[in-house]
Amino acid sequence: MSQPSLLKIYESLLSAFGPRHWWPAKTSEEVIFGAILAQNTTWKNVKQAINALKEAEKLSFKDIAKIDSEELATLIRPARFLNQKAKALKVFADYFGTKYNFNIKKMKRLPLAHVREELLSLYRIGPETADSILLYALEKPIFVIDAYTKRIFSQHRFMKIDDSYEAYQKFFMDNLPHDVQIYNEFHALIVHTGYLYCKPKPLCEECPLSNL
DNA sequence: GGCCAGGACACCA
């Protein structure tokens, strides 16, 4: 039996769940906060940290550049790894201010590969965080791979669970149109599917992907 | 009360 195409999987998830309207943030900067804070953390905890920043009126990198590290760590405490993530936000704020004068439009104008390399050089910005920023904040056509993607697509035998981030990304980008909207929606649908059906104990019989 | 989340990184062989 041949495997269904990625586009077909995308379409069936889209019809099962509808558009996810990602990323759940009001501004590009808020996307970047979320991308850093969401590392290996539940979104519920991330929201608490973001709300704390909002209430303290610190949800902008201009403010993060000025804030004391310990105060920042306290605000983002619910998002785990507070000291590391506080440092990551400070480092990003520094970079964003120095290089782009806190202007997201300046970043958007540059080529994807150039910005990706810059992002990857920053503290605690690895491939998933960099690509989330590129896709959801800067609207660049790059596919985001996360733990749910690996779980779902290894379980369905498209890939092996231990295949590299780059291998997964190549698989998706070689088999889908290079389209920001599709990459955005597909990854959002994968996370939604994973959250509902592909926890460590999978609920495959209830998952829409089991019908393919 | 234990398990685990929308990772990244350091350290060691």
Add this chain to the structure above:
DNA sequence: TGGTGTCATGGC
């Protein structure tokens, strides 16, 4: 290079 420990919260 790859394998493993660390980071140090809060919801279910």
